Amino acid sequence: MGRKGNCENxxxxxxxxxxxxxxxxxxxxQLHGEGNWSELSKRAGLKRSGKSSRLRWLNYxxxxxxxxxxxxxxxxxxxxLHNLLGxxxxxxxxxxxxxxxxxxxxxxxxHLRKKIDQKHNHRKSRVEFEFEFEYKGRTINSLDVNNSTKSSPLHAANDAMNNVVITGHNPNPFASTPQDGHDNFSTGLDICDQLIVPHEDFHFNNECASVEIPKNLIDEAFGFDEYSIGQAWHESWKLVDFFPTDQVANYFSL
DNA sequence: AAATGCGTCAACCGCACGCTA
DNA sequence: GTAGCGTGCGGTTGACGCATT
Known part of the structure; x- marks a missing residue:
């Protein structure tokens, strides 16, 4: 503690x-308001960088x-939110x-990282059957998802609780960096990782199954005012069709 | 009692972005 | 167009305290 740094002599x-x-x-x-932190630091007589003062104020x-x-x-x-935003x-x-x-x-x-890791491992051990899907190649709200259309990005499986768990294909969800644009799509799939839909909510029709994701599942946690891509996801999740692995024949409907 | 390991969290660092001159 | 500056962000570090050996 009490380290000394040097700034501007x-x-x-x-x-x-x-x-x-x-x-x-x-x-x-409280007297002069926030902003212009380096100047504020000097004027207040603090031997601290503006950055340090700003951080101290905003965080604590x-x-x-x-x-x-x-x-x-x-x-x-x-x-x-982390599933959505990385x-x-x-x-x-x-x-x-x-x-x-x-x-x-x-x-x-x-705290949470470990918790989620454990959950993921536990879930993996309970997969009983798998479907695969393809995503309809389409640009969502100007985002480039071309690379994401080549593989089957989603899996759905039922867990031991007889829910249908929809998971993303992102091999490393914690490393999602949506800022770089192309990764937005896989980060979006992380949402799916969170969606656990009761089995009875699915409508099975021969080899197909569909589900309407309850609007509140998504809306209650996320306001999409800032992220148009989020809105697109929301729309895409309204109705999802599922097909067995060997009959990949349909796509999400947007 | 001392050494070691581990978790927590405040703070720092580097980078990116936006604004302005 | 660009240099300089302030600000914001995410990753990382390191001090500290507690638990375990």
Missing amino acids: EVMNRGAWSAEESKILIDYV LKPDIKRGNISSDEEDLIIR NRWSLIAGRLPGRTDNEIKNYWNG
Whole structure:
């Protein structure tokens, strides 16, 4: 603790913030407002970089921030949002009032990741049958999904609880980086990983099965105002047709 | 009691982006 | 067009505390 850094010939404090420093920052921001952090740091007399001050304020000192005790509802939401958005912590945090990206990121890495891993492994062991699907080659809302159409990106299987579990094909869902565009599609499939649909909701018709994903399954957790691709997924999930592996003959209907 | 391992989390770093001159 | 700056983001680090050996 108390490491010293050097910035613009001035010795800067680094490491954990003292109570005194925090108080100086709180007082200053409450008086003068946020923004222009490097200048703010100097004016407040803090031997801290602007970045450090900004981080300290936004993640820990801001009055409306909740700390700790992430509820099961919040946890559930984090999992769903992560499935949709990948590691875009700030967006996830934006949907959890009072939570910060840093806290959610830490919570994910410290608690949820293991939990999800265990769940995945458990689920894999229970697969009894598989369907495969193809995705109708189509550009969704200007996103390039050409590469995704060449394989069968989805699997559905029934688990021991007699639910139908729809899973994505992404071999490494935790490494999803939707920012790079082409990966949006596979990240979208991660949503599927989350969808567990009661067996009785499926309508079986000879060798085909269809299901209408309840709107609230998706809507309750995700507001798609910011992500048109999300809306597209939503639309695509309204009705999904399933066919046995050896009869891949149909596609999602958008 | 000491050493070691491990989990947690605050803070830092590098990079990208947007704005402005 | 571009350089400089501020800001935001995600990945990573490292200090700390607790549990285990």
